[in-house]
Amino acid sequence: MGAGRKSHAFTLEDRTPSSFATTKSSAIARNLRKENLGGVIFGCKSNTMKECLTKQIFGLPSMHFSYVRNIEQGLPLFLFNYSNRKLHGIFEAAGPGQMNINSYGWTEDGSDRTPYPAQVRIRVRMDCQPLLEEKFSQIIMDNYYSQYHFWFELDHAQTRALINSFSSSPVNATAISLPLPKVKTLFKAAPNHDTKMEVDHRPSVSVQDLNWSDQPSMVVRNLGGSQPLGGTGTMDEEETMDEEEAKVYLKLQQIALDRKKSDFPLGVSPAAVSGPSMIDDVQMEVGGASIGPSFSADKSVEISVDSSHLDSVIAQLMQGMEELKNFSAEQLKKTGALEKKLVESEMHIQQLNDRVKKLELKFGPSNGSFDERSEGSSDSQPITEPVEVCSNADESILVVGGYNGVSWLAELDSYSPSRDVMRSLKPMNSVRSYASAATLNGHLYIFGGGNGSSWYDTVERYDPMSNEWTSCPPLIERKGSLAGATLDNKIFAIGGGNGDECFWEVEMFDPALGRWVPTRSMLQKRFAPAAAELNGVIYAVGGYDGRDYLKTAERFDPREVSWTRLPSMNKRRGCHSLAILNEKLYALGGYDGTEMVSSVEIFDPRMCSWMTGDPMNQPRGYSAAAVIGKSLYVIGGVYQGEDILNKVERYTEGSGWEVTNLKGIGKRCFFSTIVLK
Template structure:
């Protein structure tokens, strides 16, 4: 007992450490602009050669939010340099390579992984260069969170200096992204590494005779770096230092005013309804013209405006079709940038008088204001069109439902229980079971409104006596088996993609268990293996990718039923190996242990539990003597069980699910071991009714779930 208690305490500490927030900022997926991964001298070469980055398990809570195209960076703990710019080529996953950064005889310590490739090869940044950008991420003087928001990611990308052989000279200007002329996406951010004024200043500062090699790995001496993780001599092994450049002068007041006008136009175009982007290309065209106006403002400011003191401006020549390359513009062909140079002699070509330039600018601004009014009018029209379209779609949907109702069996017309509240898209997923002839390994969807049963995927084995749990739009099938053996297999089905995958197995083979989802975790509760009944509870955390022991129940429960209601798991009835139970207990994860509740009025095993209108329904089952049709309800506010209207037929081992505002009980075993083919439906105020639905046929030992 002492050893078991110590093991439980160790497990609890491990789970707590994995759930701690010290390793992450917990940014929402839409707020995640980039991610930094870590390495050392002896792991960096493998990161680059295998094009794979990895972090320990606790970091998966944000690594899982990485999508293809997200900007990534690599931080070398040995010399505290930041390398980039990388791009994700896969989603963040667990164990893309289970033996990465090992000798092949043990599992990796860095399972939170993502595949990458170089987007732009750049010189690494020292901590002094990047610390100011991510200063909000430092939670100790030496440690910082790896999640980056969009502004930090943009700032880092602008700070990196592309190597001459790898810079994208046909890139999109960062200026357009910063002013929302182009969407602020990871793709546009990465394309913008060589065109902003700040970045161009750094590129122009590079010496033409730079001897930095083309091969990024050789340039950083990754192959020659020793396995020693000490910092001594690390600066000698890295590439030469890039000269620091001066900060760009801030925009003047009138430039900011022009920025605001362009911003307002683009914000208006961004507000287009997602369903009506037919004219989006027109807004993009206008935005491009606005970009040229804004850049011309800055050009004039650099040459005439008193508010701009800097003598050098770095501008991408492709954005100035109205500037002659002979007018005080020295073109640097190697970096594909141009520099406006302040000439000291009187031979400088004449530029238009300020008064003429500002008259032209005034006309352009007035044109922008007019276009703003036109944009507003078009947006209102598009919004009205969206409302009309939605109304039309709803009318068509109702018409389709009427046609389906006419084709439905007469029994459905008579009951008017299913079709009145459900559409054809509402289905119940049936998992495995037994039809009187064979043990089923199929997943099927059942549409009560159409009385149609559709076969989906076939699982790896028969999953009768299993438990099905819905979480995050996926269906998890836990344990079960057939009449001869039990399984510890767990399979996951994604209905949107119609994909079935295997998951980490349960710690024990078991069937007649109950399953629940709570706070992003799955609980496998009780059950048995044919020789013993369990009070064990196993918990699956997708972030860790494995099952762990949770706090066990107070009693052994085989063929129990369980449900989650208002953040609490209820375990109801079952068989403890010697007696049928009417006892009930609940688990509150905030407290961390099971608590006994008032008992039911009837002993029940192989029964069902459903949640409807914030009440628990304990339905039918075996009471120790025979199958029963009785039903009772539990209201947590009253903390007592009350007998309710019974079903029309006694049954156990039925598949039960709540769809809409109704409870459906499908099939099951009746007295005399007769397999039922009937489907009963319960709705408050209407009671229990037999639906007359025939598509499912005879079925028992099956699980039902609704997404």
């Protein structure tokens, strides 16, 4: 996908339909197939980079999971620091991409849910200097969709070029920092004022011999000063050691053994500077240090220390390491127990919530606890508050996909307004919003829409008898915010758009053909229209044509094999709902180009005219409507900007609109609803 191609973004700031009229933000993903994914760039800032590297987890917002889930162990990864516009590498995936590996990462105190749940565990493949944007941007030029923004997915050619570019950058003290858990250990021994520590240029031990390429940095310090062996840092004994620190201790022990075998004995150098004993106070620091040695890699350096005392220090270090390992195991055990209790508590809370709902169904909704109502006074009366019912309690509303303010959803739920109960069914194969739904032969079809970063052409079918989803032949075009209807045992996908253009095309799925075929196009382009079938005719109402929100409406009669223009509504509207009640079409709410509206207009086909209906209590768009019995329900939607509604309104002829106290669905928008008959 070229840098110039753009698609409508799914940022929450741009979710009002006016974004289609005024902006065309670029999509956040190239949507490469799994076999074409060569690597992934993750983002961070200077204040979050340390946590990324310390915990060895990279994360992105949930909308990026569409490609993070394609990450497999060993896939090359890179880390882009937005603060200084530098790219760090080379990392690789230590496991598959998943959601919520660390559910509380990158939050201020670890108590809030992470804003970056699309995560992968990482490890360092090669320690290299970071690349400036002026260098790496030439390699991933096709990923840039604006001056400062680029897609994070890399194809194989881009990944190879980045790896080659990083590999040409030598490691030094300014290489990528990989902070480790900090542990502080202080060892004491009998003073030996003759022992000194010296660094000179005798050729007995070289930096190359130390082979620090995959080890964290280390400092051995005495009271007279410190000699760096590859960076500086501090330790805190409350935290745990990991495998990298174990390698440091093993390397130190190996150095001592090698020195015993060398031609140059480990003794006191004549040129040593006198000072207090190293053994008097030896402190080793690991953590917050750069990978690799801090001195030049092309110089040979000798560490001259009394052998017996060095052996003593190593023994104490190894003993301290064992103690810290035991402490780490104990902490992990405690953490596991706490996590188990948390899960049990959440399950218990859910059970209590279910219990409360059952009690409310039995005794009626309460304003206080059950105990308060039954025992609050000696003269308490029987509870007679009515339970909300509809005329046909056997019917329920299928609620499909959408967005709840936190995540894009793949959920399919069955909602009963009479009981205000939501029952989870088998979810779709992928998250899906801005889609359309229709029924055919007792099955639910969901088609088009998107996953928060790109539009779909995919189609899924749900069988309520088996509670299973099946993939179906795809649409001809990728599109979202389209409308759907069923007519003459065929499904029609009407209008919509892909971020670059609005469509007037109509696609038809014929089960006999087993595929989608083009059929007669509408008279007008319509993005985010509403459509419905009534008495053998399809009606398409409102929407956005790329310039204006529309008042217009048209209908398709298969006997005429064409679309016919109808009288226009009184108000412009898009992303609205269209429902059929008592042989009339109800156009509900939507966006008029300036704001969400609460107005309702009613079309009577027998009169072929629109009339103004009672307005809803709450302006809303991207909501959903369903009719059960003699009641029309409007559910969820967006009020303005990021305000996602959890209010359900109900309309009955003669009584008007009322705001119910139904809360079973919760906050939801950009979703589809349908009633299976």
